[in-house]
Amino acid sequence: RLDQLTEVKLERMLYPKPETLKPPRTDVLTITPWLAPIVWNGTYNIDVLNAQFHKRGVRVGLTIFAIKKYTVFVQTFVETAEKFFMVGHKVNYYVFTDRPNDIPNITLAEGRQLVVLIVPSYQRWQEVSMRRMEMIRDFSSQRFINEVDYLVCVDVDMRFSDEVGVEILSDVFGTLHPGFYGAGRQGFTYERRPESQAFIPGDEGDFYYAGGYFGGTIEEVYKLTNFCHNAMRTDRENKLEAVWHDESYLNKYFLYHKPTKILSVEYLWDNGFGVPDILKRRRFVAVPKNHNAIRNK
Ligand code: UDP
Ligand code: MN
16 A cells, blocks of 8 residues: 555765766676666665665575585684674575584674574585575575565675675676676577577577576565576476586576676685786685585585
8 A cells, every 4th residue: 555655764864976977987887788787896885775774674584505515614604794794784594404413503693593494415516506496496485485585595615705785685686607707608608508498599698697696585586496496307307407507597597587686796706716907895705615525425
C-alpha cells in the first residue's frame, strides 16, 4: 500500500558535490551500456551509501564453502572479514562444510554471527565447486530468505585486505575476473562447445565474470543459482561439463540476465597479476595455495 511505505530520509550531510564535468575516473569503464555501475575506488561516497543502508537496516549474508581441506582457510577469511567486510552492518557468515569440527571458534563483533551449515562433500574438486550453486539455491529458499536481505557468495581461499561495504550491494551483481578485465571476446575462456548449456558464441559476451564472487537479493540469487544448477544438471546428463565449471554457467547466466552492478577487480584480485595502475585498492585477494596438497583431500 502506497500510504504504508516507510520513508528512508537522510540527515543533513556535508560532502563534496559531484562534478558533472569532472568524472572521478577516466581510466576505467564505470558504467555498462545497460547502465549498471562498475564499482571502482573514487566513484562512490561510502558515507551517503552507509546512511541509506543503515536506515534500511540491511542484513547481509556472506556464504563460503569449506569442504574437506578447505576448512584451513576459514580462520583468516573470517578474521579479515571482521576487519573489512560490511563493518557496522548486520552480517551472517554462512559456512557450508562437511567437517563442522574443523571450523574454528572466532569472536565476532556485535550484530554479526557465524552459522555452520553441514552439507555433503563430493570427490572431485570441480564437483565441489559446482555443487555450491545447488546448495546456495536450496538454502536461499529454506533459510536465507527469512534471515538476510542480500547474499554475497565468494570463494573461501581468500583474505580481505581493504574495505568491502554496501557499495557492492544491488539486485544482482557479478565481479570482473582479474585475469581477463583487459581481454577481448576471443580471449574470454567461455564454454565454446555449442552442445553445452554454458555455450557462448564468439561474437557475444560483455565481460568475463569470476565464479568466486557474485550476489544480490535472495530472490535474484535464487534465480541465478537455480539456472546454473539446472544447466549443469542437463550437461551432466549429456556427459558434458563446462570448461570452467560453475564459472562458465555463471557467465552464460549474466549474458542474458545482465547484472545490475559489477564489481571491479579491486574486489577480487590475485597478487600473481602484480599491481596495475588502475588498481587503487586491493580489497579481497587470493591466498596462495598448493593445489595438489589441498584439492581432492
Ligand atoms: N572448495 C572446497 N573444497 C574443495 C574444493 C573447493 O571447499 O575441496 C570450495 C572453496 O570454497 C573454494 C571454491 O570451492 O574456494 C572454489 O575452488 P578453488 O578455490 O580451488 O578454485 P580456484 O579459485 O582455484 O579456481
Ligand atoms: Mn578460489
